[in-house]
Amino acid sequence: MTGQTTRPELLAVSGVTKAYPGVVANSDVSFSIKEGEVHALLGENGAGKSTLVKMIYGLVKPDSGSMRLSGAAYAPNEPRQARSSGVAMVFQHFSLFEALSVAENVALGMENPPKLRDLAGRIRKVSEEYGLPLDPDRMVGDLSAGERQRVEIIRCLLQDPKLLIMDEPTSVLTPQEVEILFKTLRQLSAEGTAILYISHKLEEIRALCDEATILRRGKVVATCTPRDRSAREMAELMVGATLTPPERGAKAKGETALQVSGLSVASPIPFGTSLKNIGFSVAKGEVLGIAGVAGNGQDELLLALSGELRTAAGTLSIDGKDVSALGPNDRRRAGLVAAPEERLGHAAAPDMSLVENALLSGATRQGLVKNGFIDWPATRSFAEGIVKDFDVRTPGTHVAARALSGGNLQKFVVGRELSQAPTVIVINQPTWGVDAAAAAAIRQAILDRAAQGAAVVVISQDLDELLEIADNFAALNEGRLTPPRPVAGLTIDEIGLMMGGAHGMEVAHHAH
Amino acid sequence: MLGDINPAVLIASLMVASVPIILAAIGELVVEKAGVLNLGVEGMMIMGAICGFVTAVATGNPYLGFLGGAVGAAALSLVFGFLTQFMLSNQVATGLALTLFGQGLSSLIGQGYNGVKPPLTGTVPLGPLADIPVLGRILFDHDWVVYFSVASIAAVWAVLKYTRVGLILRAVGESHDAAHALGYKVIRIRILAIMFGGAMAGIGGAYVSLIRVPQWTDGITAGAGWIALAIVVFASWKPWRVLLGAYLFGGITVLQLNLQAAGAAIPAHYLSMAPYLITILVLVVMSSGKGRASLNAPAALGQNFHASR
Known part of the structure; x- marks a missing residue:
């Protein structure tokens, strides 16, 4: 050239x-x-x-x-x-x-x-x-x-x-x-x-x-x-500005908060990837980063962890209690919150207001429903709190979720989960399609929750992001999870091999 | 008792009984392959039935009658197309409304046509072929629409499988966003598919009022459009299976009529119910084979497309 x-x-x-x-x-x-x-x-x-x-x-x-x-x-x-x-x-x-x-x-x-x-x-x-x-x-x-x-x-x-x-x-x-x-x-x-x-x-x-x-x-x-x-x-x-990398507070490793073992489940998604014998544990204060090329079981793993997909008894426990048979709301009660990748349609109902969307996942842990009636003032202040704490740019909490830009809605749905004082946090693609400043804010918020003692599972396709915030690193490859390894000391080659290498493509180029 | 039923006659009449369903179902299959769910098949059929009937009576020509039926139903389908493709209305609700609208409008147009006799459509003269024992009665003694219905299945199958037009149609039904990104005119293709579906349903409806019955009464199609919709799912969007499904349904319909005529001990109401009951059963069995049937459904089925996304 x-x-x-x-x-x-x-x-x-x-x-x-x-x-x-x-x-x-x-x-x-x-x-x-x-x-x-x-x-x-x-x-x-x-x-x-x-x-x-x-x-x-x-x-x-x-x-x-x-x-x-x-x-x-x-x-x-x-x-x-x-x-x-x-x-x-x-x-x-x-x-x-x-x-x-x-x-x-x-x-x-x-x-x-x-x-x-x-x-x-x-x-x-x-x-x-x-x-x-x-x-x-x-x-x-x-x-x-x-x-x-x-x-x-x-x-x-x-x-x-x-x-x-x-x-x-x-x-x-x-x-x-x-x-x-x-x-x-x-x-x-x-x-x-x-x-x-x-x-x-x-x-x-x-x-x-x-x-x-x-x-x-x-x-x-x-x-x-x-x-x-x-x-x-x-x-x-x-x-157009100088960037500061997120800070992580010093932390001591706590006891195990989330334990997954022998988790196998068929994918409910057409052309999806079934999960095969997944096992890992996350301690309080730990951030586990799960990498992988799109379509290797990330969506299924989130569904299995959030409770949208039930799994065999004994495969999943939070604070030592088996939650495998519980649905999403019961798992929230047990302390697990989840933010899926798809913002519109999965994490948020597009045509409902931010207040209503805050209620949908926050009702259980925030006590927003009393005797079958919705406590609207409390819900509104919960939503306003998220908007304020996570710098969501919106004319107000009455606007429909679909009216927000991708980055702002992402801040809202991640903020909604992080605001519920969870013990276990599961997030798929936390900063997908979000600009650098907002991404930095979201990563900082995740690290802050970990510093406060939450166990965090971050599933992401952005390797730089995982290397920045995770303590331990694992990769999903065709529905199987590699054993987690500490991020410190991992080389990019090792990470590539954990992610499945190049699917047998090396040979083709050696011919040249 | 069953001995009174002549198998050759039974097969020949099931082929006739299935024609309206085949035509409506193959039209709807094309519509759904393009990613549009038009639940208004029943409404389009009955519009085809009355428009075909009126045209045939007015002109005295049954062929023009079928053309009139196709045009009338295609015009009605264009209402659906406009509402769903340009106004982005919900396809399920619009389709249901289309059926109700078609039933009302056809009944209005049909005022004064009760008891009128339409011009007759003869069988296709195939000469000595029709004199072949058994086979001649089954295969070579029908009106032209019977042959047309089978030919339309073959044509749709070949077009979808082997031609570029078919590939583009399937692509639009699979992912309208991808098709748009490659520069295909999603809305135009879908409108054309909807009109094709309307015209085919119209011919099917005209067959009921001009040949099968043949006269006009309100609600003459009697749910054939709904059966056609079910058969598209039963066929898992494969043209030849539409033929199979329609003949299966037609066969049961004819059989139960014959059983009634033969004086079977089962009450007539249960027999009349049988084809519908069996359709439901087959659909349940088909869809329970986890994901198999649903996997073949066009991925963008029932979703509206808006280019700005």
């Missing part, structure tokens, strides 16, 4: 602006990408990265401004046009069909797909060429997250793109899988394909990207060469 200054410009974006009611997603954004360049688009959630790439991919139309591709004016009305101009995109979410086969999924993303049988052959060939082996006949629902991403990448590669857009591609991968992905991307870049790489993982960007454009609140605030900057410098450009 040397001598790129001599390369011709591929895409130029100039003065692009896009406003939605109440928010300007992009304001006068300009940047350019050269052929074969790996260009990073950096920014926090809500900085406007997604809107910007959606405009390049033709999903959203800019209000003003213009784009040029290979010197010609470029204004795609729909993804079809973008694809035929040589722009392809690998999505972060929402672009695969679980009940369809790999080949069918690939065909859906192509303009003029060949017959399925020929397509299957091409998928095999291209996937091996780039070290991403893939069986075209398998159902996507049965694939791991890493394999699913391969489907998306192959779908793009079959169209010989000039520009490949990747939206947060590594958030679902193990460290080993990230390495393989980077090799593939470097190979593509060497062949002249430009890559627009969206991420907020700074070390990855320093390892991979030639240039970076940093967005904050819809505006370009800086451009830089990532190799020449430290991750901290870039983070501060992104956030």
Whole structure:
């Protein structure tokens, strides 16, 4: 990747602006990408990265401004046009069909797909060429997250793109899988394909990207060469403030609060992962971090711990009492609170107000229901307390949960559980889709509860987060949990192996 | 007693009895494959029955009658499509309302048509084939709609399995967000599927009023639309199983009629109940095989799509 200054410009974006009611997603954004360049688009959630790439991919139309591709004016009305101009995109979410086969999924993303049988052959060939082996006949629902991403990448590669857009591609991968992905991307870049790489993982960007454009609140605030900057410098450009890592208080290890042993349960979710013989214990004051690539049993583990999924007798005990047969409310009474990953629809009822949502999980422990009647004043002050303590930005507690932004609602649902003086806390993805400042606040709150003597289980796909707050570390891999190990002294390679390595993908790249 | 029932005649008449259900069910299967749950099949069928009847009587041409039935029911389905796809109303409630609306409207249109005889639809002349013993009576002595119903199953099966249109339709029903992200027009595809479902239900309804009965009375479809809905689930969204389910239901219906005629010792009410009871039983058994039937359901079934998400 040397001598790129001599390369011709591929895409130029100039003065692009896009406003939605109440928010300007992009304001006068300009940047350019050269052929074969790996260009990073950096920014926090809500900085406007997604809107910007959606405009390049033709999903959203800019209000003003213009784009040029290979010197010609470029204004795609729909993804079809973008694809035929040589722009392809690998999505972060929402672009695969679980009940369809790999080949069918690939065909859906192509303009003029060949017959399925020929397509299957091409998928095999291209996937091996780039070290991403893939069986075209398998159902996507049965694939791991890493394999699913391969489907998306192959779908793009079959169209010989000039520009490949990747939206947060590594958030679902193990460290080993990230390495393989980077090799593939470097190979593509060497062949002249430009890559627009969206991420907020700074070390990855320093390892991979030639240039970076940093967005904050819809505006370009800086451009830089990532190799020449430290991750901290870039983070501060992104956030626009200096960041302080969470503090943890000194603590003495208490007695066991949550004991899980021999927990096996079939998944109630279609294409879900069943839990197999899970065992661990968490002491008072301890934070256990559970890592794993998405879809390896995280949701099921949360359901089993919260009581939404009952398990065999003797598999789960809180403070020495068997709670395996108890439902969520009885477990709350026993001291266990849980915050699931899905904020809207699982943690919170979208159309109910914050007060009502506070009642739903807080009624038992906070004593908000007396003789079958709801104590509204007490419920309201409980909800107001959460809003105040966790800095939830909302016009009031009367607004519907769905009206809050993702980060604010996350602060509310996590705060609601943490405010109930629990002895055991289970949280899945505590800071998913939350900006850096709010994430830091949530992590600090979790550490504070642990310091006060709560046993905490944090399930997360964000390794940095787990390494920051957890005392012990375990990983879920196809429904099995590795034995927990102390975080101190763990290397990233060991963590990767605990998470299941690269699912047998190493071989493919050694051939190169 | 059972000896009085001629098996060839029984099979031939069950094929006729199943036609309305097959047509309505295969139409609804396409709608549900696109991720839309239209519970208004009964309403669309009865609109098809009256529109087909009125058109046939007015023009004297039964073929135009079927066309009229298809158009009338498709127009009604468009009401459903508009409400659910553009106004984002709840699909279950809108579908139920559509049935009530269709029943009322058909009864209004049908004022003055009671006792009127529609033009007759003849059997397809297949010449010597119809004279083959047993087989000729079963297979080659029917009106064209019987053949059309089987052909429509084959066509839907082939389109869903082998064509790009079918793949896109299934993709939209599987995940509208993903389909939208890839640039497919979710709403347009769903509206077209809804109209197809309406037209097929309409032809099924017209078959009841023009051939099976043939005359007009209020509520003539007598729950066939609901059975069609059940059969789509019974078939776990697979076209050929729709045929199986419909023939099973049609067979039991015809059998119980024959048993009544033959003077079986069982009271007639229990016999009339039998097809519905057996449908419920089969559905319960099907869905109890944990997740098997539900796994094949389109993942986005019944969910409204809004592009801004």
